[in-house]
Amino acid sequence: MHESTAQALPSPSASVPVTREVVLEAAGITKSYRRGMWPRRRAVSVLKGADITLGHGEVVGLVGENGSGKSTLMQILVGALRADRGTVVSSGRIGYCPQEPVLYDRLTCDEHLELFGVAYGMDPAAVAGAADALYATLGFGDWRTTRAEELSGGTAAKLNLSLALLADPDILLLDEPYAGFDWDTYQRFWALTAERRVTGRSVLVISHFVTDEERFDRIVELRDGRTVLR
Ligand SMILES: Nc1ncnc2c1ncn2[C@@H]1O[C@H](COP(=O)(O)OP(=O)(O)O)[C@@H](O)[C@H]1O
Ligand SMILES: [Mg+2]
Numbered sequence: 001m002h003e004s005t006a007q008a009l010p011s012p013s014a015s016v017p018v019t020r021e022v023v024l025e026a027a028g029i030t031k032s033y034r035r036g037m038w039p040r041r042r043a044v045s046v047l048k049g050a051d052i053t054l055g056h057g058e059v060v061g062l063v064g065e066n067g068s069g070k071s072t073l074m075q076i077l078v079g080a081l082r083a084d085r086g087t088v089v090s091s092g093r094i095g096y097c098p099q100e101p102v103l104y105d106r107l108t109c110d111e112h113l114e115l116f117g118v119a120y121g122m123d124p125a126a127v128a129g130a131a132d133a134l135y136a137t138l139g140f141g142d143w144r145t146t147r148a149e150e151l152s153g154g155t156a157a158k159l160n161l162s163l164a165l166l167a168d169p170d171i172l173l174l175d176e177p178y179a180g181f182d183w184d185t186y187q188r189f190w191a192l193t194a195e196r197r198v199t200g201r202s203v204l205v206i207s208h209f210v211t212d213e214e215r216f217d218r219i220v221e222l223r224d225g226r227t228v229l230r
Contacts, residue, residue: 023088026052026076029049029085030085034044048224050086051226052220057199058082058218059202059203060202060216071175078094096173097161108148113163115118116166117167138185154181160177173203174204176206
């Protein structure tokens with residue numbers, strides 16, 4: 001993964017219990033964005049030394065108000081965005097589900113899964129098997145040959161999640177994955193997450209609301225650019 005200069009040690013409050021192996025660790029992450037136009041351009045500091053760790057087989061929630069920097073932090077964790085300062089170290093394959101589905105309008109669900117399978121270096125039989133399982137688990141097999149531009153928001157969200165799950169990643173990073181899900185899909189999502197946890201996979205879930213606290217091993221809150229344990 002990516003790594004930059006260490007700035008701070010992780011705060012104990014946001015760390016995994018010492019009994020678990022750490023699979024993802026970010027420390028002292030800072031990030032500011034430029035806002036406005038010249039001559040009123042200014043830097044707005046979003047992350048001010050955020051730390052987060054994820055342990056083997058852990059399900060962690062990342063919460064915080066709208067605009068608190070949750071998506072920014074997750075993009076830094078996956079390497080889609082560069083931190084100004086801080087370090088990110090991870091081990092194992094990462095699957096990432098962005099907040100806004102990144103889909104190709106003209107491609108069908110099947111074609112998306114095939115395309116991502118190639119990108120992950122999977123063989124076609126493995127892709128077909130994983131795709132069948134995902135269609136069944138998330139219940140959207142009827143849309144296999146439907147183009148992305150014709151999918152409902154909820155079905156697009158299922159496809160988005162499936163693309164992150166396809167290669168069975170060790171670390172799954174999900175940015176508000178169930179915002180568009182109905183109740184049934186929400187339940188299926190948690191069943192799937194619980195299954196992964198049992199097999200030692202790790203999951204970090206961003207949510208702007210947490211109604212089911214008991215489903216998480218830990219909940220970390222982003223507040224004023226830093227992470228605190230809830
Ligand atoms: N590319 C960007 N350029 C400028 N400002 C941004 C950009 N992305 C996010 N922001 C701002 O950074 C803050 C944090 O955004 P974000 O990480 O999306 O928060 P959250 O996911 O917690 O809602 C918000 O104020 C947002 O407007
Ligand atoms: Mg967000």
